[in-house]
Amino acid sequence: MQRLLLTMRFDGTRYHGWQVQKNAVTVQQTLQDAIEKVTGVRSGVTGCSRTDAGVHANMFCCTFDTESRLRGNSMISALNANLPDDIAVYGCSEVPASFHPRYSAVGKRYRYYIWNSPARNPFWEKYSLHLRWHLDVDLMNEAAAGFLGRHDFSSFCAAGSSVKDTVRAINRCSVERDGELVVFTAEGDGFLYNMVRIMVGTLLEIAAGKREKDCIPSVIAAKNRECAGATAPAKGLFLDKVFY
Amino acid sequence: MQRLLLTMRFDGTRYHGWQVQKNAVTVQQTLQDAIEKVTGVRSGVTGCSRTDAGVHANMFCCTFDTESRLRGNSMISALNANLPDDIAVYGCSEVPASFHPRYSAVGKRYRYYIWNSPARNPFWEKYSLHLRWHLDVDLMNEAAAGFLGRHDFSSFCAAGSSVKDTVRAINRCSVERDGELVVFTAEGDGFLYNMVRIMVGTLLEIAAGKREKDCIPSVIAAKNRECAGATAPAKGLFLDKVFY
Numbered sequence: 001m002q003r004l005l006l007t008m009r010f011d012g013t014r015y016h017g018w019q020v021q022k023n024a025v026t027v028q029q030t031l032q033d034a035i036e037k038v039t040g041v042r043s044g045v046t047g048c049s050r051t052d053a054g055v056h057a058n059m060f061c062c063t064f065d066t067e068s069r070l071r072g073n074s075m076i077s078a079l080n081a082n083l084p085d086d087i088a089v090y091g092c093s094e095v096p097a098s099f100h101p102r103y104s105a106v107g108k109r110y111r112y113y114i115w116n117s118p119a120r121n122p123f124w125e126k127y128s129l130h131l132r133w134h135l136d137v138d139l140m141n142e143a144a145a146g147f148l149g150r151h152d153f154s155s156f157c158a159a160g161s162s163v164k165d166t167v168r169a170i171n172r173c174s175v176e177r178d179g180e181l182v183v184f185t186a187e188g189d190g191f192l193y194n195m196v197r198i199m200v201g202t203l204l205e206i207a208a209g210k211r212e213k214d215c216i217p218s219v220i221a222a223k224n225r226e227c228a229g230a231t232a233p234a235k236g237l238f239l240d241k242v243f244y
Numbered sequence: 245m246q247r248l249l250l251t252m253r254f255d256g257t258r259y260h261g262w263q264v265q266k267n268a269v270t271v272q273q274t275l276q277d278a279i280e281k282v283t284g285v286r287s288g289v290t291g292c293s294r295t296d297a298g299v300h301a302n303m304f305c306c307t308f309d310t311e312s313r314l315r316g317n318s319m320i321s322a323l324n325a326n327l328p329d330d331i332a333v334y335g336c337s338e339v340p341a342s343f344h345p346r347y348s349a350v351g352k353r354y355r356y357y358i359w360n361s362p363a364r365n366p367f368w369e370k371y372s373l374h375l376r377w378h379l380d381v382d383l384m385n386e387a388a389a390g391f392l393g394r395h396d397f398s399s400f401c402a403a404g405s406s407v408k409d410t411v412r413a414i415n416r417c418s419v420e421r422d423g424e425l426v427v428f429t430a431e432g433d434g435f436l437y438n439m440v441r442i443m444v445g446t447l448l449e450i451a452a453g454k455r456e457k458d459c460i461p462s463v464i465a466a467k468n469r470e471c472a473g474a475t476a477p478a479k480g481l482f483l484d485k486v487f488y
Contacts, residue, residue: 009365090363122255122330125329
C-alpha cells in the first residue's frame, strides 16, 4: 500500500462542494470514481479542506492509499482521461502513511475575485462576484490589515459550525486592483467554515460606507457571527494554494 | 437616426461565429435579438470582422442605427439584461453615419493562448490549445519576427477566401511564456481569413522541429497556402483589441 498525494484544479460551478453527499455530485465522489476506473479498486480520498458548493480551486490536495504501481505523470494522465473537463490533476507524489492533507498543511492561501465594472464580463461570470459600484480598494486594503495576527475568529465562522478551536493566525491579507478586477488575498494557518467569504462580505460593507474602516478588530473581539458582515457568494472564491 | 458603436466581449464556445447563418446560433443574431427587445425595432448590426465558430473576443466592435434615445450605460445595461451570460456589451458611444466598424478600423490585435503542460487546466479548457510537449518559446518568438512588415500574406489565408487584396502589414508579432501559459500576440492593419490560426500553426511546426526557424519569409514569398502550416484550433483565439 502506498499513499499518494494528488494536486488538482477544479471549477466548482457544477459541484456541491468537495465532500461526498447523498443525491448531489461532489468533487470527491467524481475523483473517487476516476480512481476506481484507473486502479480497479474503490479507494477513499481524503481532502485538504471541505469546500462549499460553487467554490473553485487552483490547488486542492488530497491523498489516497493504493496498490497501483502507476506514479507521477502516468497516474496524472490516467486520472485526467477519466475526469470531466472541470477537474484536472496536475501533481502526484508518494508520501508517507503519516501524511494527512489537512493536518499536515501548515497554511493555505485563498483568493476572492470581484469584477468591478458597470458591465458584466463573460469570462469572469462564473469566477467572480460582479459589483457595478466602484470599490475603494485602498480603503478596503487598509481595513483588511485589521485581520492580521492570531485571533479567535468566531465572528467570522458560519453559525452552526461544530469546530471547537476557533483561533487562527492570518499572516497576509490584502485587497488589490488589476483594472476592473479586484482581488482579495488571505493567507493563514487555517480558515474556519465560510471565514473568507465573511471577511470579504465585511470588507464590502466597509467599502459601502456601512461600517467604519477600522471596525475589524472590534468585530473580531465580539466573537459573535452577527457582528460581522454578510457571507459573500461562493463563486468568487478560490482555494489558491496549500502550504506543506 | 443615430449610429451607435457597441464594444463587447464574448465567449465564442457556443456560437457559430459572428455572422448570421441559417440554422446556427451566431453572436450577431443573438445581439440583434437583444437590440430588438430593447428598442422594439429589428436593426441590422455591422461587425468589425467575421470571426470563426469558437473564436472569442475581449473587444469586438459593431454598429447599428437606431431611433432609440437610450445612450451609454443605460443602453449597455438594457442590452446586457437581454443577452446571455457569454456575451456582454461594455461600451456604447455615438458615431457619425460615415463610421464603419470594419473599414474605419486602423488595426487589430489578436491573441492566441496555449496551455503548455502535461496536465489539462479546467479554467483554460475552452480558451486555449492544450499542448503537453514543452514549447521553446524563445525559438518561436525569434521565428515570429519573420512575419513583421508589409507582405502579401496569401500563404496564410484559408483556401477558398474570396478576398482580392492579400497584402497586410504586421507591426507586432511575439510569443511569450507566463508560467505554463504561452501567449502569441499579433498586431496589424488587418488580417486575412484564418490568418492568425495559420501563423500559430506554422510556428508550432517550427517548435516541433518540422521547419527551420527562419522559414517564415520563404513561406510568405511562396504565396501558396500549402506552403504554410496547419490551421490551429479556433478555441485558443481571441480578438483582443480593435484600433480606430
